[in-house]
Structures are given as structure tokens and as C-alpha cells.
Amino acid sequence: MNIRTYCETDEAAVAALWRQAFAYTPPWNVPEEDITRKLAVQPELFFVAEFDGEVVGTAMAGYDGHRGWVYYVAVSPKHRRQGIGKALMRRVEQALAVIGCPKLNLQVRAGSHEAVAFYRRLGYDVEERVSMSKRLKGLSPEGDEREGRHV
Ligand SMILES: CC(C)(COP(=O)(O)OP(=O)(O)OC[C@H]1O[C@@H](n2cnc3c(N)ncnc32)[C@H](O)[C@@H]1OP(=O)(O)O)[C@@H](O)C(=O)NCCC(=O)NCCS
Numbered sequence: 001m002n003i004r005t006y007c008e009t010d011e012a013a014v015a016a017l018w019r020q021a022f023a024y025t026p027p028w029n030v031p032e033e034d035i036t037r038k039l040a041v042q043p044e045l046f047f048v049a050e051f052d053g054e055v056v057g058t059a060m061a062g063y064d065g066h067r068g069w070v071y072y073v074a075v076s077p078k079h080r081r082q083g084i085g086k087a088l089m090r091r092v093e094q095a096l097a098v099i100g101c102p103k104l105n106l107q108v109r110a111g112s113h114e115a116v117a118f119y120r121r122l123g124y125d126v127e128e129r130v131s132m133s134k135r136l137k138g139l140s141p142e143g144d145e146r147e148g149r150h151v
Helices: 008-021 031-040 084-098 113-121
Strands: 002-005 046-051 054-063 068-075
Touching: 002 084, 008 031, 008 054, 008 068, 046 084, 054 084, 068 084, 084 113
Parallel strands: none
Antiparallel strands: 002 046, 046 054, 054 068
């Protein structure tokens, strides 16, 4: 098993893995679009695990200058419980530490007890936070046209 950075020929395999591993994903998370955006920002923090020439795992990380974040941590079902998820997370931690990131955050969907158990085994703690978000589609640099506001 080898962990390396994502390369463009991985797209179909990665998208298929995500559609399988994150079947609950909302419709606005289109794997191919998420991959394209990641390739424009810190593509060196996008990792795949390869086994026998096949993509069997992924982890997509980023550092915003304050915290690191990781998304799309997934291992194909038939390769789980063999240490691949752990190896991907260790690679992410190492890559973030090298560029000075002091803390790695991640989000887990409420009720994903197995994912919480996995991250706990890797030394992650649950922090009491309320996760908030706002979708930015429709915002232009001149202001929010949908709301008629200019900021
Ligand atoms: C979560 C996931 C990435 C784990 O990958 P994996 O390769 O099977 O994990 P590993 O084999 O590296 O396991 C690392 C540790 O976590 C533990 N672990 C893994 N899956 C677990 C589970 N479902 N329940 C409890 N513990 C688990 C392992 O026992 C291991 O512990 P150890 O180091 O003491 O032996 C994988 O199950 C997956 O892709 N799930 C679907 C997508 C998902 O939920 N992603 C995470 C949320 S964003």
C-alpha cells in the first residue's frame, strides 16, 4: 500500500469511492467539482492510498493559516480495518505539521459513531461546538445580489 498525492488520472476512481463511501452526501457535493476546486488550492494536501495499482483510500486536507481541516477520509469497504485510514490520517498530520499547522479539525456527521470511534483511536477528541455554515454561491465581490445588499 502506497500513499501519494492525487493525480488527475485518479478522478474516476476517487469519485466512485466517494459515491460509495458517502452515499448520504447532499446533491450539491459533486465529487468531480470538489476535486476540480481542490486542484486549484493546495493540491499537495490531497492524498490517495493505492494498493495493487488501485485507488483504495483518500484524504483531502487544507491549512488556512490557523487550523488544518480534513475532508473525504474514505477507504473502500473491502480494504477497511487494515490500517489504511490511519496511514492516510498520519500522512495528512505530517504534511500539515511540516507547514506549521498547530491543530487539525474535522467534522463528522451526527450519528456517525463508527467514524467517531475511528478518529478516537487516532487520538482525536470530541469538542463541543455548533457547526455553522453559509453557502457562498451567488455572492459576487460587489455584494450579495440575491439579497440586494452591497457590502
Ligand atoms: C472510517 C474509515 C475511513 C476507517 O478506515 P480504515 O482503513 O478501516 O481504518 P483503520 O483500519 O486504519 O483503523 C484505524 C483504527 O480505527 C479503528 N476503527 C476503524 N474503523 C472502525 C469502526 N468502524 N469502529 C471502531 N473502530 C474502528 C481500527 O480498529 C483501528 O484501531 P487500532 O489502531 O487500535 O487497530 C472507513 O471505515 C470509511 O471509509 N468509512 C466510510 C467513510 C467515513 O465514514 N469517513 C470518515 C468520516 S468523514
